[in-house]
Amino acid sequence: MTERQGPPEVDRVAASRRAVAARRERASLKRDVTTRVITPQELLRRALADPASPAGAMRVTEFLTSIPAIGEGKRDRILHDLGISPVKRLGGLGARQRRALLDFLDRRWPEPRPRAGRSRLVVLAGPTAVGKGTVAAQVRKRHPEIHLSVSATTRPPRPGEVEGEHYFFVDDAEFDRLIASGELLEHATVHNRYRYGTPRKPIVRALEDGRTVLLEIDLQGARQVRAAEPSATLVFLLPPSWDELVQRLVGRGTEGEEERARRLRTAKVELAAQGEFDYRVVNDHVERAADEVVSLVT
Numbered sequence: 001m002t003e004r005q006g007p008p009e010v011d012r013v014a015a016s017r018r019a020v021a022a023r024r025e026r027a028s029l030k031r032d033v034t035t036r037v038i039t040p041q042e043l044l045r046r047a048l049a050d051p052a053s054p055a056g057a058m059r060v061t062e063f064l065t066s067i068p069a070i071g072e073g074k075r076d077r078i079l080h081d082l083g084i085s086p087v088k089r090l091g092g093l094g095a096r097q098r099r100a101l102l103d104f105l106d107r108r109w110p111e112p113r114p115r116a117g118r119s120r121l122v123v124l125a126g127p128t129a130v131g132k133g134t135v136a137a138q139v140r141k142r143h144p145e146i147h148l149s150v151s152a153t154t155r156p157p158r159p160g161e162v163e164g165e166h167y168f169f170v171d172d173a174e175f176d177r178l179i180a181s182g183e184l185l186e187h188a189t190v191h192n193r194y195r196y197g198t199p200r201k202p203i204v205r206a207l208e209d210g211r212t213v214l215l216e217i218d219l220q221g222a223r224q225v226r227a228a229e230p231s232a233t234l235v236f237l238l239p240p241s242w243d244e245l246v247q248r249l250v251g252r253g254t255e256g257e258e259e260r261a262r263r264l265r266t267a268k269v270e271l272a273a274q275g276e277f278d279y280r281v282v283n284d285h286v287e288r289a290a291d292e293v294v295s296l297v298t
């Protein structure tokens with residue numbers, strides 16, 4: 001018996017493949033909102049710009065429950081209050097419903113607005129493996145006039161890391177001494193593991209010389225710098241998606257599975273704090289992201 005594959009069946013197979021791919025993309029977008037890689041407003045803007053996109057095809061119910069702290073009960077109350085039917089897809093919202101939903105999101109989760117009166121002390125932070133080191137190195141390559149701070153750390157050097165260039169590698173006793181003598185502008189234990197700190201003197205000197213200073217440090221350090229120097233400019237580097245962040249961490253190959261899991265837990269905490277920063281830059285392409293960082297601070 002011969003099997004005939006008529007065009008309708010071919011179409012069905014293709015349609016079902018497309019449906020699976022679209023479902024996967026919607027799941028990935030939901031993860032991005034849940035992990036706060038993108039704001040709900042950003043997802044909604046994408047849906048409205050292209051109703052046929054995976055974002056546009058997302059049901060308003062799925063959208064709302066992907067937002068941290070919105071469960072099914074709250075979701076239904078919100079939809080009722082905003083006068084939106086639960087069967088609606090984001091791309092199919094009417095003009096009044098879009099406005100109502102965007103206003104609601106802006107009240108609930110205001111997007112960071114740049115502050116006035118920034119200084120040339122710039123902090124670049126962001127989750128593990130987002131590419132902070134790579135982008136900072138690109139900034140230095142393109143703009144040697146920008147002073148890149150070299151931190152002290154109790155972490156052992158990775159292969160290829162150079163003392164005084166990537167870090168000052170010190171033991172616990174020396175780190176204690178640096179803290180006690182006030183030689184660190186800020187310091188923190190990162191990923192519950194090793195200690196890292198920013199030597200104060202080179203920064204003060206570079207700022208006195210009129211140079212822009214870039215610190216590539218973690219969230220705790222960024223908060224300390226803001227407290228010590230409120231006019232500092234805080235930039236948060238974001239991955240294009242949560243899945244891409246995981247890929248970069250795995251692809252770098254410098255941590256085992258347990259350490260990667262630990263870092264991803266910290267990453268969720270850091271992503272949740274991005275609203276404290278003055279600017280957010282997506283590290284999609286290294287050169288573009290480096291240019292954006294420079295344009296924000298010079």
Ligand SMILES: Nc1nc2c(ncn2[C@@H]2O[C@H](COP(=O)(O)OP(=O)(O)O)[C@@H](O)[C@H]2O)c(=O)[nH]1
Binds near residue numbers: 127133190196197221
């Ligand atoms: N607070 C603080 N964090 C730092 C400092 N230097 C590096 N870090 C952060 O420590 C974390 C771990 O750095 P590292 O061990 O080089 O790993 P990687 O960032 O995954 O390449 C990163 O989030 C860095 O931004 C510092 O001087 N102070």
Ligand SMILES: Nc1ncnc2c1ncn2[C@@H]1O[C@H](COP(=O)(O)OP(=O)(O)O)[C@@H](O)[C@H]1O
Binds near residue numbers: 127128129251
């Ligand atoms: N824009 C990018 N696109 C693709 N891969 C990137 C990008 N930026 C960085 N990477 C890669 O991601 C991995 C993590 O980058 P790294 O600079 O070590 O991150 P971090 O300093 O934030 O921990 C590295 O393998 C790096 O080559």
